Amino acid sequence: EDQVTQSPEALRLQEGESSSLNCSYTVSGLRGLFWYRQDPGKGPEFLFTLYSAGEEKEKERLKATLTKKESFLHITAPKPEDSATYLCAVQATTDSWGKLQFGAGTQVVVTP
């Protein structure tokens, strides 16, 4: 069964203090791994898609990387506006219609 585990559950950072979030996954065949950001009271917002081990994507202070068993979301010199819950999801090759298996998320709080 496909499984996605995110760690830590919560992370508190000082502004400028870089850190990484982990997403470990178990899937029969990986079609894609996705990162989303979710603000309180809102729906998730798409950040990145990664397709194969070794791939990296960057957006502002965020950088996502992928290995065969896990993905990392690196937050460099975070600002308070980076506070959010970050969700990881995987899509398996066995799912032809695009089902995503989500993790429970990492809640990030960045203080000034």
Place this chain on the structure above:
Amino acid sequence: EADIYQTPRYLVIGTGKKITLECSQTMGHDKMYWYQQDPGMELHLIHYSYGVNSTEKGDLSSESTVSRIRTEHFPLTLESARPSHTSQYLCASSEYGGTNEKLFFGSGTQLSVL
């Protein structure tokens, strides 16, 4: 502006009431989804649709039903609400085909059944 809209944002109702959660998108996407999310937990897919007149159940068993009569509209109905239905319901859409399942989510409906 292309977007996906959900109404109402918050709903508090009594047990046994029939409710419909509305979802509309202006992006012309074929695929639409309903997810259920409890605090600190994973999103779980409860319904999805490939297009007009297509609806399927997701992985998480749900007593709700959906319909897709128009491309832009994907309402979710609970015939008789119960306290166990209390949750956040998120609607999403994506373009049909390809491997990039970039989902666009609405802001959600927070449902509380008393």
